[in-house]
Amino acid sequence: MPENNATVMIVITTMIGKNLSENLASVSKGIEEYQQLKLLKHPVKLTHYVTLTIVALMILFGAIWFGLKVSKSLTIPIRNLAEGTRRVAEGNLSFRIGQVGDDEMASLVQSFNQMTFDLQKSRKELEYSAIKLRDQNTEIEEKRQYMEIILHNISAGVISLDAKGFVTTINKSAAAMLAINPLEVTNQSYRHLLHGQHLTLASEVMDKLALDSSLNIPLKITLDGRQKSFMLHATALKKNGAHMGMVLVFDDLTEQEKLQRIAAWREVARRIAHEVKNPLTPIKLSAQRLHRKFSGPLDDSVFNECIKTIVDQVDQIRNLVNEFSAFARFPTVNPVPCDLIPLIEETIALYREGTPHIEFKLEAHNEIPKLNIDKQQFKRAFINFFDNAISAIGEQGSITVTLEHLMALKAIKIAVADSGVGISDENKPRLFEPYFSTKEQGTGLGLSIVNSIISDHNGKISVMDNEPQGTKFIIELPV
Numbered sequence: 001m002p003e004n005n006a007t008v009m010i011v012i013t014t015m016i017g018k019n020l021s022e023n024l025a026s027v028s029k030g031i032e033e034y035q036q037l038k039l040l041k042h043p044v045k046l047t048h049y050v051t052l053t054i055v056a057l058m059i060l061f062g063a064i065w066f067g068l069k070v071s072k073s074l075t076i077p078i079r080n081l082a083e084g085t086r087r088v089a090e091g092n093l094s095f096r097i098g099q100v101g102d103d104e105m106a107s108l109v110q111s112f113n114q115m116t117f118d119l120q121k122s123r124k125e126l127e128y129s130a131i132k133l134r135d136q137n138t139e140i141e142e143k144r145q146y147m148e149i150i151l152h153n154i155s156a157g158v159i160s161l162d163a164k165g166f167v168t169t170i171n172k173s174a175a176a177m178l179a180i181n182p183l184e185v186t187n188q189s190y191r192h193l194l195h196g197q198h199l200t201l202a203s204e205v206m207d208k209l210a211l212d213s214s215l216n217i218p219l220k221i222t223l224d225g226r227q228k229s230f231m232l233h234a235t236a237l238k239k240n241g242a243h244m245g246m247v248l249v250f251d252d253l254t255e256q257e258k259l260q261r262i263a264a265w266r267e268v269a270r271r272i273a274h275e276v277k278n279p280l281t282p283i284k285l286s287a288q289r290l291h292r293k294f295s296g297p298l299d300d301s302v303f304n305e306c307i308k309t310i311v312d313q314v315d316q317i318r319n320l321v322n323e324f325s326a327f328a329r330f331p332t333v334n335p336v337p338c339d340l341i342p343l344i345e346e347t348i349a350l351y352r353e354g355t356p357h358i359e360f361k362l363e364a365h366n367e368i369p370k371l372n373i374d375k376q377q378f379k380r381a382f383i384n385f386f387d388n389a390i391s392a393i394g395e396q397g398s399i400t401v402t403l404e405h406l407m408a409l410k411a412i413k414i415a416v417a418d419s420g421v422g423i424s425d426e427n428k429p430r431l432f433e434p435y436f437s438t439k440e441q442g443t444g445l446g447l448s449i450v451n452s453i454i455s456d457h458n459g460k461i462s463v464m465d466n467e468p469q470g471t472k473f474i475i476e477l478p479v
Contacts, residue, residue, distance in 0.1 A: 077105040093120035157250035209236045229253040333456045335372040347382040359398040366405050377453045384446040385416045392420025410479045417472040
């Protein structure tokens, strides 16, 4: 065995065949080529890396470009839609978005444009309808105001009710006739507003209207203690056979009936004055003649007393006839500018000496302007007031005349108040009727003549209780 790590080589030789030699050559060639390729490993690898990197970058940039393009095709229409929505919200319905392409976004843009077109068209139609409706409302309002003016100024009272009996309309005349406040009765049922005989009467009218579409009914109603006469014209409102309500028209016949009664009594007074006055003069003359012829020689006190009685009674009858004549043929009014205060003072002066137990007072609350009145007729009216007041007072009392200028109403208010026994509520409505008197010896013509004087001066007169006692007459005259 060799020692000291000596190298030993053993060489064995053999004969190699041709095929094996070719295979060995091929393997050797392959090994050489592999060695050559192994030398090119890093350059090839680097080339592949570079190529792959380039391809990857191309793909990345392509994807970014495609994404930007796609996003641009999406965001621009959406941004345009957002801008369009803002414009439409601001009221600009004429705004349109330009349409590009034929995809879903293009359909959405087309739908938006169609929507704005429809909205613009609808707004124009709405504006036209609003203008037309405004014109119609204006016309209706003008007609309503015209009807309200007519209803407000006609003398007849008009009340309308709906199908349930609620008051929908009431004009000024109806409110004045029935002494009610229109604001308190509007939209209220008549069943809640009427009571007692008034509700019964209204129910009867409703029942009759159910059978007939229109009615004309004379009514006598007591309001505030006074009996008033009305002619009621009731008309049922129907549509296609259905009851829609009714319209009630009132004509106040109280004054008309009063004037008719006055005219009738004036005719009676004229005839009575004519028939009675004629024989009075010969009767009085004959009695005076008998007195002159037989009073001296006979010196008969009974005879003289009888003659005196005849003459006195003839004078009394003549005064009565003169009142009848004055009532039947009242003189024409001759108005002149006149101060009321001096006129009333002159009239009061006629009573101061003869009635010392009566205290007369004249008060003016403010400056009283002159009035165009018939001085003699008004003096006669105040004489009548004072005569009635003195009769009502009796032994001791006062008569107060108060004047006030009602500037807002353009009228002068005169109040004549006494502290007498007063007038009952049932007699007050008839106080100004001819031949109605509460005094045993009264003719009933005095206050009727006073009423005629006031009416001829376009004034009005009323009576009420005085506080704490007595009667107060209220006269209102236009300035």
